[in-house]
Amino acid sequence: MKKIYNYLLVLILLCIQAFTAQAQFAPEALCGTAEPSDAHYKYIESLNQQYNALDIEADSNGTIYLPIKFHVVTDINGSRYDQNTLLTVFCELNQKFQGSGIQFYMRGDVNVINNSLYYRHTSNAVGSALMNEHNVIRSINTYFVDLSAIGLCGYAYFPGSGPGGPLREGGLMMSIGCSQVGNTTLAHEMGHYLALPHTFDGSSTDPISPFAERVTRNPNEVAPRFSANCNTFGDRYCDTPADIYGFRWNCNGMALNDTDLNGDTFLPDAGYFMSYSSDFCMNKFSQQQMNTMRQTVRSSSTTPAPRNYLTVFPMPAWDTVTSNVTLLEPLASSTPSPSNFIFFRWSKAPGATHYFVRIRRNNLPVTEFTTTDTTRLFTINLLQPGLTYTYTIRPYNHGWTCVGPSQTGTFTTTQGYGVSVFDPKSQEVVIYPSLLEAGQLLNIRSGEAQLQSFSLVDIQGRTVMQAPLESGSIVHQIQMPVLPAGTYHVKLQSNRGPLFERIVIQ
Ligand SMILES: [Zn+2]
Incomplete structure (x- = not known):
């Protein structure tokens, strides 16, 4: 009997419980990443000079794989970023970076941090404490918290800045409200982490100043017109049009009529992830932006990359998960299970190393866990007897999370066994x-x-x-x-x- 109790205890220890509360978030708008320093602009200019000299995509040498460590911070009431959403949003991140030559993989399982102070993020000092405490080396540390108190969608640190120390400095701080399926904040903040300024940085405060990026791309304008300055002003990229809009703007409906020193009308491109256009407008990085990101993580013969430490170790090999699982037990036709003794079994999905299991009742989450096996004896006293529950299983691996949840299974419960997870003979607790x-x-x-x-x-x-x-x-x-x-x-x-x-x- 003692063995069984120990087994139950081990099962419980292994079980990752994720309680998800449905929370409403205040509309959050902006990004809190600081404008680049002069030294950072000089860094981008130096990369651009190499890029322009080569006149080709400077580094077309295969896909670069970068490790992300996801940290999900939990409030005392159980509110936290939904892990099923995280898997989908991670898939979307890789889709958004397709064509950039950069792809991401998860460094281990999601790190769940139970800390209300860190969850209710009231200042950058809180974020610094969080990153100092939890940043993992040689990883892109990405945190999901509630940023509504400071009205931000997210913020990130440029290379060479931010808390955490060598080989783990900085990271991304993401609001849950702006990290939903279809949002672009994660791609935007990742751009910052990999050195990209906003397309409007350096120009938005005074668009008709001589120090704002001008619309023209002609380096030899005739006086009184001013020549192009896109290499040394604004975001330093000549392949992103001059942009001055440091507020959220709608790509389809907003009349933008501002003009520059030459009287030319600004025509920013709402498609860039690094602009402040509405999320649904965004779909791309420019060639120069992609070049900067690649050069920031992989050293060339002439330039050491500031985040080269991310690419020192190769990505483990993972297959693409191409098909979903088939639910085998329990089924709607199965004999009802005791509420604290439910045996789950499903078919293996080729390529999957992990399975995310979510149990719901009336479409509300009850509990969820992740397992590397295709069976699980669920013995936690969380379900009630005499009720019907539904469940889904989502196969994935740390490089591929694009298969959604399985078909929904249904089971019913009977009175649970009177077991305790304690061994009564030991009388320890x-x-x-x-x-x-x-x-x-x-x-x-x-x-x-x-x-x-x-x-x-x-x-x-x-x-x-x-x-x-x-x-x-x-x-x-x-x-x-x-x-x-x-x-x-x-x-x-x-x-x-x-x-x-x-x-x-x-
Ligand atoms: Zn930003």
């Missing part, structure tokens, strides 16, 4: 009473385990209470908050990993 009055004390006897923190999770998976536990204490007493009657799950963090127990509040 005991929680009592399991049936509490509102406001009653809950006792936890730690035995030999060293308990670190206590969380109370409701049946929807929302954390309703958290408290640290004093190390060294044998008995801990927790004052229960006033909560609606019902079943709750106690999660204890210990030196032996997380432990779970179910209690009922009357």
